Amino acid sequence: MSVANEPSFRESVDLMFNRAVGLLGLPPGLEEKIRVCNATYTVRFGVRLRGEIKTFTGYRSVHSEHMEPVKGGIRYATSVNQDEVEALAALMTYKCALVEAPFGGSKGGLCIDPREWDEYELEQITRRFAYELAKRDLIHPSQNVPAPDMGTGEREMAWMADQYARMNTTDINARACVTGKPLNAGGIAGRVEATGRGVEYALQEFFRDPRDIEKAGMSGSLDGKRVIVQGLGNVGYHAAKFLSEEDGCKIVGIIERDGALTNPDGLNVEDVRSWIIKHDGVKGFPDASYTENGAAIMEEDCDILIPAAMEGVINLSNADRIKAPLIIEAANGPVTAGADKILREKGCVIIPDMYANAGGVTVSYF
Known part of the structure; x- marks a missing residue:
């Protein structure tokens, strides 16, 4: 996803790397x-x-x-x-x-x-x-x-x-x-759902530490938190399923290729998944409002935003309109380097992909 003045995904990864190694004092070579x-x-x-x-x-x-x-x-x-x-x-x-x-x-x-x-x-x-x-x-x-x-x-x-x-x-x-x-x-048993399960575990750990919760301007536990998931592929589906079934989260928005579904009372993840498999998209799903411009739903009010599809979906063109106080990167590189800076200045907390979606490679190691 290219936006004017935005570094490419490759450049974004390099910029993040440069910022990290700047703190380490490694020899330049x-x-x-x-x-x-x-x-x-x-x-x-x-x-x-x-x-x-x-x-x-x-x-x-x-x-x-x-x-x-x-x-x-x-x-x-x-x-x-x-x-x-x-x-x-x-x-x-x-x-x-x-x-x-x-x-x-x-x-x-x-x-x-x-x-x-x-x-x-x-x-x-x-x-x-x-x-x-x-x-x-x-x-x-x-x-x-x-x-x-x-x-x-x-x-x-x-x-x-x-x-x-x-x-x-x-x-x-x-x-x-x-x-x-x-x-x-x-x-190995558990490999299919491993990455989504890792996203759930990362959020559970986050909510165990009062300092983290305070930094994101939040309170309480995962129970009742409003979640928007972008991408209901393998990772997004399992993350949403576990968070709603086991942690009491409300999945208030699901964004897919052909648009987005919203329901302030929470969406049934299994039902949405079945609908997507049968109809190749979310359009027409009952019990929810449908929006053709799915990307706009990422800017809606929620507690936790889970980008779980492509890289670069949160970028210079929309970062200042993202309202979620907590973003967990379930996809690889969904927040660009430019957007990362804007969001951090706003006080948004981002749980990075290299930690949040490492469940897959962890179970592969087993």
Whole structure:
């Protein structure tokens, strides 16, 4: 999401990094070494589909190999590009370091809209992408381990693991080449909901400390807090579900691709999720007000705002209108460096993504 005078996502990550290392007093050479991505591989491959050869572009970026394997998701989205993948790989390094998971950071992406292809076609594309990465050791149990991300899930991970196993028939650890697999294919219980669960735990910890609550100008516990969730994908859905079912939060707004739903009495997350799966959007959902301009709902009055979809959704164009006193970054980089400054000056407290959404990589480590 580009806004005039706004740094790119990659520049935003670098600006945040610079601000952090400015407090550490690292030697300049080491600063630069940590900041840059070690390697990025771009792969373009063809797959015969619908009677012709379709060409796809994919990336796998390795930010730091100070510990191996390197770890990080693979996303399927039309917005995927080299800068985005490198920024996400850097965030993975910092995230793993923060939660003390012994991995370097990596990230991958395929420039594709998964909704445009049926399951069989998507499997052909995924297997070919995995083949291109695996033959260069960019998928490898002891060197580079992908995970699900936006647009991918257990199914894609199972295809990738199977493709790797077919290419490495004697590798006893072949299944460990990806995480986020289905349980019946060697996955771990709790991985699907792990990132959303981590968001819930981060908020629970926040509300345990009176100093944190006071800094955000809030009081009491999570019970009854009004929450707006932007993006009801895997992370947003599980975070909203757990917060409403277990902590007494009211999900007063849900923002999706085709607009937003609001209900001051709270939305039933399960019902909304079922509606999205059936109707490919939130429009027409009963028991709620619908707004076509979903992004505007992020500026509505609430206690906690959870951006859980794309990077850069809170930026210079809307930061001064955000009313939430507490933002928890469930997505990667949803608040730009410029917006971060505006929000902090307003007294808004931001729980950063590299801590808040580290539940996924933590369970992957298990």
